[in-house]
Structures are given as structure tokens and as C-alpha cells.
Amino acid sequence: MTVLRSGVATDIGRARDSNEDRASAGDNLFAVADGMGGHLGGEVASRVAVETLERAYERTPTIAGLREAFAAANAAIWEQSLRVDELRGMGTTLTAAGLTVGTDGRDVMCLANVGDSRAYLMSGGMVRQVTADHSLAEERVRHGEMTEAEAETHPHRHILTRALGVGPDVDVDLWELHVQSGDRLLLCSDGLTNEVSVEQISQVLHSVKDPRKAARALVDRANAHGGSDNVTVVVVDVLVGEDGNAEPSVVSRVTATGAPVGALPETTPAEPETGPVQAVPSTTAPPVEPRAPAVTLPANAASDMFVAAPITSAVRTLAPPEYHPPPKEVAPQPKETRRQRRRRLGVPRRITVRVVLFLLLILAVPAGGIAVVRWYSMDNWYVAVDHGHLAVYQGRQGGFLGFKPKLLDLTGVTTTEVLPFRLPVLRQTVNEPSLGAGERYIANLHQEFIAQRDAAPLGSE
Numbered sequence: 001m002t003v004l005r006s007g008v009a010t011d012i013g014r015a016r017d018s019n020e021d022r023a024s025a026g027d028n029l030f031a032v033a034d035g036m037g038g039h040l041g042g043e044v045a046s047r048v049a050v051e052t053l054e055r056a057y058e059r060t061p062t063i064a065g066l067r068e069a070f071a072a073a074n075a076a077i078w079e080q081s082l083r084v085d086e087l088r089g090m091g092t093t094l095t096a097a098g099l100t101v102g103t104d105g106r107d108v109m110c111l112a113n114v115g116d117s118r119a120y121l122m123s124g125g126m127v128r129q130v131t132a133d134h135s136l137a138e139e140r141v142r143h144g145e146m147t148e149a150e151a152e153t154h155p156h157r158h159i160l161t162r163a164l165g166v167g168p169d170v171d172v173d174l175w176e177l178h179v180q181s182g183d184r185l186l187l188c189s190d191g192l193t194n195e196v197s198v199e200q201i202s203q204v205l206h207s208v209k210d211p212r213k214a215a216r217a218l219v220d221r222a223n224a225h226g227g228s229d230n231v232t233v234v235v236v237d238v239l240v241g242e243d244g245n246a247e248p249s250v251v252s253r254v255t256a257t258g259a260p261v262g263a264l265p266e267t268t269p270a271e272p273e274t275g276p277v278q279a280v281p282s283t284t285a286p287p288v289e290p291r292a293p294a295v296t297l298p299a300n301a302a303s304d305m306f307v308a309a310p311i312t313s314a315v316r317t318l319a320p321p322e323y324h325p326p327p328k329e330v331a332p333q334p335k336e337t338r339r340q341r342r343r344r345l346g347v348p349r350r351i352t353v354r355v356v357l358f359l360l361l362i363l364a365v366p367a368g369g370i371a372v373v374r375w376y377s378m379d380n381w382y383v384a385v386d387h388g389h390l391a392v393y394q395g396r397q398g399g400f401l402g403f404k405p406k407l408l409d410l411t412g413v414t415t416t417e418v419l420p421f422r423l424p425v426l427r428q429t430v431n432e433p434s435l436g437a438g439e440r441y442i443a444n445l446h447q448e449f450i451a452q453r454d455a456a457p458l459g460s461e
């Protein structure tokens, strides 16, 4: 029989305006989810993940049941994101541990993870990271393309390569943890691990006995270091384990078929009285990966201080994580345009509406210019002398840019039927605003001549 006691703490942090993290700490199930996808989407995704997980694991509290619970949570988030526009693209990390019966018939903690929230196991004087982050930087570290130090500051360290709810299916990493009395399990969102070093986490886990106070202390540490993200911590203490302290705790990776693989003793109990305490990798494990240096405390450290130790390469290499970039985090490939597709298929170009409009525009420019010139040249009338008669013309005298004046009215009034002093002006033309105005002007000149003639005394001619 295994007896557990847990503490949970979550905080909005000091830079965010909402808490998109979600935690769960029941009797036999513990979880941390870190939502993403905007204010609303992140909160919904992490809440749906945890609630679905709790219901599903309650129905089937087994290792296979935990995997199915993750699948159910993934489906619930994915379907909701398809239904609601405001939630499109939402997703979440999910790290969960459940107490169940292992394949050997003994109590075991089953651990599952998707994303970059983490699980650490403190056992036998060491704290080790069990989960492997599904982030772009960590994937490159695992593929030998980047060092751990580079990954810690790399701009891609927050880009997830796997998350819950961003696709119809999801791969889940699973482990069996054969825990012992005195072991302590930590689940946390990246709001803790981005702010607080694993050495400091180890110090708190060791020095603060009450799991609730330990969880709160870790959250406070994250806020004291900046609190740039939501931070959530679940601490689970194994008060009574099935095997007492007779055997070291064992961490085993579980394959997709549900079988544990390569169960290795992961820890070696530290000797508190002998000064520096080192993480000792299993002698049966393959060579340790370069990203996982052991951490050693100084000789004058407290004798019961625990040491942060990396997970051994055996756990990391049993099932190399695959790279599944969530769609919203990775820049999409540019789509082939219709023109590029037609060119690739050898389809001849066709005259489109756009081409026609362009041609019309090309033609409209000179046509418009001609219209303006024509309007200017013909928007004028003048009175002039034509073969001894007064006449009204439309246009500019002498023409304008090829548009010649047009004779509109050759009147019967001759130059001898207007007063002589009018003739010099008439020979230089007199502009009028219209044909009618020109005709009235001529009529007036003629009336003026008649009136003068009739008024003249006889014999004055």
C-alpha cells in the first residue's frame, strides 16, 4: 500500500494579466497544464485538459488509462477549437502522475507528459528531471545540434514541438516510477523552471518538509526571480511506499504497447556524511549525453543537501522524442499561388479582367487628354470679318493643337453696315461666350449703324 500527501500552488506571476496554468491534486492523480493560444484559448485548453484527464483517469486508473486520458483530453480540446473561432489554435502542455498498479503487480506511479511542463523525482538524495521537454531547442539538443547551455538562452526554447489539442492525435511520453517511502515528486510549469535553477529547486524540495509549503516556496522563488510567466507547482510526497527503503526507486520508460522498457535503478543514495554528493549514473546505462552534466555541491554544503542530477541517458534514449511542431507555433510554408500553379502546369496565360482593366486604363489616359484639348479648343466663340461679312466662329482663332475654328454663322451684315471705328476691333476678332451672344453682338453693331445713319442730318453724307 502506498500513502501519498500533496501540496499545490499556482500564481499569475508578475508579468501576465491572466493565469493560463491549471493544476490538479487529488488522492491518486496529480497534474499540471500550461495553456497557450491567447488569453481565452490558453485558459480553456488547460482547464479542459485537466478536467477531461480527471474524469477519464477516474474511470480507468491504469497506465493504459492514463494514456487514454491524455488522448481524450487532446480530442476534447481539438474538437472545441474547431467549433469555436475564438479558440482556434489553442493548446496546452500536460504533465500528470497517477497512482496505479504496475505491470509487476506492485503500486507504481505512472507519469505522462506532453509539452514542456516537467516532472522531477527526488529520491535517494538526488533530484532528477524525468520528463523531456517537447520544445524546439530541446529537440535540437537531443539531436546533437545544440548544447544545453545554448538551449537555455535560445529564442526557440519556448516553441513547443508537441502540445495537447493542436491536432487530432498526440504522442504521449509515459514512464513507470517505482517510488519509495520518502520520495518526492515535483510537477511544474515552465514558469518555475525558466526562473529558478534546478539547484535552487533541489534546495527547496529538501529543506521544506510540508508539500504545501514547498509548493508555495517554489512559486515565491519564481516570482522573486522575475515571475515573467504563470507558475504552477504540485509536490507529491510518498509517505509510505510498498517496498520501504529496501530498494532504490526505479524509473522506466513505457512503450506505446504499454510495456516498461529497460527498467534501470535511476538513483544511488547519497552519503550525507562524506561531503560532496554526486549523481552517479547507472553502470549499465549507455554513455551519458553531453547535455546532462552532473551537478555537484561544494564540500562545505549542508551535509543533508540534495543534489540536482540529470536523468540518465538510458531514459532519454529509449524512445527518442519525435518532432511534431504544433501548427500555430511554426511558420507555415508559403502556399503555391494560382499563377505559380498554372505556370508549373504549362497552362497558357489568359486575358483576365485585370488585364482588360489595365488596357482600358492605358487607353483612357490619351483619350482623356484628347477630350480635354478638344473641349478647351472648342469652348470659345468669336466674331470676325469673313470676305467683307461679319461672322461667328467657334474655336480658337488660328486653331489649337490641330483643332481648327468652325464657321457657324456668316451673317448678311457687311463691313460697310457697321460704324467704321468698330472695324479695327472686329478685324482682330471679338470673343463671345456663345453663338447667340456673337449673333446679338453683330445685330447690335448693325442697329448702332442704322441709328447713326438715320439720325445724321441730310447732306452730311
Ligand code: MG
Residues within 6 Å of the ligand: 034, 189, 190, 191, 229, 230
Ligand atoms: Mg508557461
